[in-house]
Amino acid sequence: MRKINNLQLQAQRLAEEFRGLPPGFSKYDLCDAITAAQGWLGVNQDCISLLIFLIKRTRDEDWMPGRHPLVAWNRFLICHHFDWSDDKLGRVEKDLSEAQLISFVDSSNCKRFMNRNNDGSISDDSAGISLAPCGVRALEIQALAHSVNEEGRALFDTYGEIFAIRGELQRLTALRELPHELVQLAKAKIKELPQRRTRKHALSYLRSMLAVSNEMVKNLNRFLGLENDTQQQPASAEAALPESAPASSSKSVSHAAARCGRDASPAKPRPQYRKFAEHKSPDSNFPKDDSKIIRILEASPDVFKAYLEQEHDRLGQRNWQSSLQKALERYAGDLSLHASLIQRMSALHGYENALQAVLAVGHMSEKGAHISHPAAYAMSVAKQRNRVLQ
Structure with missing residues (x-):
């Protein structure tokens, strides 16, 4: 036996x-x-x-x-x-x-x-x-399988959020008004974030990493004046740094902000696009419909509005065409779109449609969408003549 x-x-x-x-x-x-x-x-x-x-x-x-x-x-x-x-x-x-x-x-x-x-x-x-x-033990095994599947879905979703926040950090590092020390800090955080989904990281570790990255993005946006809540905006770059990072001097931040045409304590971007529409010259090649261009600019991302305000302050109120063009080229550069693409879309489909196409790519990027070919996507949007960004 x-x-x-x-x-x-x-x-x-x-x-x-x-x-x-x-x-x-x-x-x-x-x-x-x-x-x-x-x-x-x-x-x-x-x-x-x-x-x-x-x-x-x-x-x-x-x-x-x-x-x-x-x-x-x-x-x-x-x-x-x-x-x-x-x-x-x-x-x-x-x-x-x-x-x-x-x-x-x-x-x-x-x-x-x-x-x-x-x-x-x-x-x-x-x-x-x-x-x-x-x-x-069938029910016990089924419960274990359910918990394993739930953990797998949670890992998948958490990785997706990490990839989105990684793209947001990459976008912020390309902004010219961000001080050098904050750019280096953001790039270091980008290197820490995983680039693909693997099973070697625990869910708790990924969530803690995501929380730290979200806080960094939030502080950087506050420093740039892109947060809706202006009462909690940090007055200097020290507030955008995490607790573990060394604090930088406010003097260097003031110089960096001055080079970008912004104060050390940035305020909420003002709607300068209404002034642009009011001061168009008769021989302008830009859209003649004031209400339409205003709707387009009102629906534009906050980063583009900030660029628009900076270029307006730098070039003056009468050069609204140049301000809009410079702001659009800067914003397109953040989206990996070349200035020649804007010229080609303007020649084929008109400047208004080219503007809407670039802003459409920006909206998709802010939502965390992955666009494999931004230029091709922008060109397809420009072909839709009567499209107005929501």
């Missing part, structure tokens, strides 16, 4: 509690749940492969109440199927039994055989491997 330990004895007692699989739960659902929860069952991949192999060799009616899921496959055939030795098969079966996923039903001569009654049920004198412990 086989010598059994306490864990194997518990598996045999667990098999006696089998009353069939839960309603609506088939043996194939059990296989799927085992595959998903294999990392939490305390066995290796060989054990999982053998367990699923044995489950699939049973009949559906063997898992009904009052029946017994028993497998009496010859050990030689199982070893031949997996290319295992007989000793390895014995070790795998022992591990499954100690994990309370199978139990042994031995005969007096330790041989495996199975007879079925006329109604298809397995006779009581059969001997082999009982899968009843696995059936008793």
